[in-house]
Amino acid sequence: MSGPEGAGDASFAEVFASHRDKLVERLTEEALTALGGTLGAPMEAFRADRAWEVDVAIEALQDGTMSFATQSWKRWIDSSVQRGWSATTLQGVLGAMRQVFIDAGLELRAAGVPEATSKIRAFIRSSSEALYLIDEELRARAEFLHRKAQIFEALIHHAPDGMGVATPDGTLHYVNPALERLLGRSDLLGRSIYELVALHAESMHREQVAKAVLERGSWSGELTYQRADGATFDAHVTAFLVRDERGRGVARCAIIRDLTEARRAEEERRKLAAEVIATQKAALEELGTPLVPIAEGVLVMPLVGVIEPARAERMLGVLLEGIGQQNAKVVILDLTGVKEATAEAAEALVRAAQAARLLGAEVVTTGTGPELARAFVENGAELGTIVTKGTLRDGVAYALRIARGHGPVR
Numbered sequence: 001m002s003g004p005e006g007a008g009d010a011s012f013a014e015v016f017a018s019h020r021d022k023l024v025e026r027l028t029e030e031a032l033t034a035l036g037g038t039l040g041a042p043m044e045a046f047r048a049d050r051a052w053e054v055d056v057a058i059e060a061l062q063d064g065t066m067s068f069a070t071q072s073w074k075r076w077i078d079s080s081v082q083r084g085w086s087a088t089t090l091q092g093v094l095g096a097m098r099q100v101f102i103d104a105g106l107e108l109r110a111a112g113v114p115e116a117t118s119k120i121r122a123f124i125r126s127s128s129e130a131l132y133l134i135d136e137e138l139r140a141r142a143e144f145l146h147r148k149a150q151i152f153e154a155l156i157h158h159a160p161d162g163m164g165v166a167t168p169d170g171t172l173h174y175v176n177p178a179l180e181r182l183l184g185r186s187d188l189l190g191r192s193i194y195e196l197v198a199l200h201a202e203s204m205h206r207e208q209v210a211k212a213v214l215e216r217g218s219w220s221g222e223l224t225y226q227r228a229d230g231a232t233f234d235a236h237v238t239a240f241l242v243r244d245e246r247g248r249g250v251a252r253c254a255i256i257r258d259l260t261e262a263r264r265a266e267e268e269r270r271k272l273a274a275e276v277i278a279t280q281k282a283a284l285e286e287l288g289t290p291l292v293p294i295a296e297g298v299l300v301m302p303l304v305g306v307i308e309p310a311r312a313e314r315m316l317g318v319l320l321e322g323i324g325q326q327n328a329k330v331v332i333l334d335l336t337g338v339k340e341a342t343a344e345a346a347e348a349l350v351r352a353a354q355a356a357r358l359l360g361a362e363v364v365t366t367g368t369g370p371e372l373a374r375a376f377v378e379n380g381a382e383l384g385t386i387v388t389k390g391t392l393r394d395g396v397a398y399a400l401r402i403a404r405g406h407g408p409v410r
Contacts (some may be wrong), residue, residue: 034092297403304337312348336367366395
């Protein structure tokens, strides 16, 4: 780096600043070398950071005070930490910066720039201060990481789900108490994760789960595990790969949740729901076949909807029980609300009439419209033994006459 004309009359800071672009390029090259070619950011952003570092150095030279230089280094360290740089990265880039700036200062001194020697010494002192600041930052980060590790260790230790950490090849080197309880084993460290699953699940673990974790970084699903006593259980597993700053896998982790209780509770909920549905169905069926006494010896059963086999049996039972309890002479089956006449419905009516006659009662149907009558005929129902009336009013009038002895039971 050769000094410009009149360099001897210019200040060190001015001459240093005139070489800004060359310093940025050289610092970029040296920093790349120090980082082993790993940027962690686009090249333009990486070069922009180096330009900022050169500008800060120029400002420090122009200010000339040690306190400003120290603050500049602190700002640089803070911004680098925020970018995620490790202590090794900080030290490597700092070493590259020191080399570039010292070389530049030596060249300017050789060119006869005033104050070059004193500025070089000041820079060395301030960069040494930067090393001290990096050490302070390291200690602070170490304390923070230690506290963070303690907190996470306590969380994992007391977690209800089983948790394990293994090397990339699957050798366990940490398990929490929940996993030991889950598997009924205290000898898990050093074992392969493939030993923990049931025999029939091992191939799936190796071929599907491990492949997904190592290639895609994570897997979630169900696996069957085996306890020390030989019993097996299904578990929901969340497995993932932990990578270092260079993207290399350093650990395989898994969170294992036993599904036994959850499935038992689900089965109980299913059974309870089935019982509730059955109870509701029975209640609806009972409501769907009401038997209403309207006069002494006369009962009315209004029917609505579809008369399916189960409901027909219920209707027959209610009908016979009502005839016996009420000593009925006539039962009116009102079909006004029946929407569909099936063969089962027709057969149920015939059976009801026959059973009622055995108990000394007569069955009268009302509300049988043209469509319903045609449906009965098409289904081959023999309804000749059943008295039919067009409306419920007519059926009630007929039933009252029979009940009062004004007509025989047919």
